[in-house]
Amino acid sequence: MNQQLIEQIVGEVLEQLQKVEQVLSNDSIPIAVSARHVHLSQQHVEALFGKGYELTKKADLSQPNQFAANETVVIAGPKGSIERVRVLGPARSLTQAEVSWTDAMKLGVKPPLRESGDIEGSGAFTMIGPKGSLFLEEGLIVAQAHIHMTTMDAKQLNVQSGEYVTVEVDGPRPVAYRNVKIRVSDKYRLEMHIDTDEANAGLISKGAIGRLIKAGENYTQSQIEAPSLKVEKTASYFQKKLLSKDDVREIETKEIILEKGTIITALAKDTARELGISISFRK
Known part of the structure; x- marks a missing residue:
């Protein structure tokens, strides 16, 4: 392996870590419909x-x-x-x-x-x-709606197990889920679980991301994305074990966040590059 290739790989890894850190620091929570x-x-x-x-x-x-x-x-x-x-x-x-x-x-x-x-x-x-x-x-x-997370996630999000928070989701039908319970264990993976009624109320689809708000924190109207006819998401969480070019073409956001260990095909990388989509990994 030549030095140029090594430097390229190291650069990509550092970029991926920075993106994951940014996602967590922005209090973003992936949402799954149960x-x-x-x-x-x-x-x-x-x-x-x-x-x-x-x-x-x-x-x-x-x-x-x-x-x-x-x-x-x-x-x-x-x-x-x-x-x-x-x-x-x-x-x-x-x-x-x-x-x-x-x-x-x-x-x-x-x-x-x-x-x-x-x-x-x-x-x-x-x-x-x-x-x-x-x-x-x-x-x-x-x-009850709840958020699974590891101890590291809890530290980065500044919450504790058993605490109740609010999670806001933007889109054509903005919704706030209140009294969402934090559940912390290193056996978990960061993810909020809601049922189908809660998802339908907010037109929540696969890959949706919420914003965690602790008690006492408030967002001004200018900080909340205005409703539009189309759901605008900045990133999509991809949970399959293999990312193919067809998967990339089906994703409508400009960033794909993968689970650690996910395999990315060469054609998927080329397709993402052509479409201007970035790919990163979640801790």
Whole structure:
């Protein structure tokens, strides 16, 4: 490897690190929309799918070591049911189902707004699998909006685990999500989770980015982007393991932020260069 190439690679790495640091210093938070899903204990996996059954992976989720399983169940309530509700893995110690308020109305139930894992006294529901069914006295919730982050993210964003913040998102329908809970663990990856009702309220699409605002902080109107007919995003978070030229052409922003370890094809780099799109990596 010649000296010129080494210098070029080092320059690109430094540029990527600077962009990531800038994203974090601007209090930008990637947003993911969490559709209805269930978490199952191993006992309930076997009750619904058969003795000795283990969940099988369909696709990795953005949070480390979490996956969408191939398995689905039916959730039923007094007034209706919802089919093909995705099971997320791996199996947990407690079973819970997370639905939107729109889903709850279809089921005919009124589950509480809760943090994931807080199911004591929550809604009752029925689950039906290919090998059996379960009626649970509790476990059905509408998940509270929250932000996953590492201890380093928390330090850079100047927040603490358990703190509540506001996240604003600009666009044709600007929206502010209040009482968003911070959840800190080095097992997490920086990302805000909202349900489909919350996403629809703000016309939130894949790759959306919010702005974190701590209690006591305010933004003047001039600091908030004016609504337009088209959502203008400065950067897109790309979470697949391989970035191809077709992926680059589908992205409408001028910056693509990748997960560490993502493979970039040579044609993807050329296409990005032609379109004036920068590519960087997130810590």
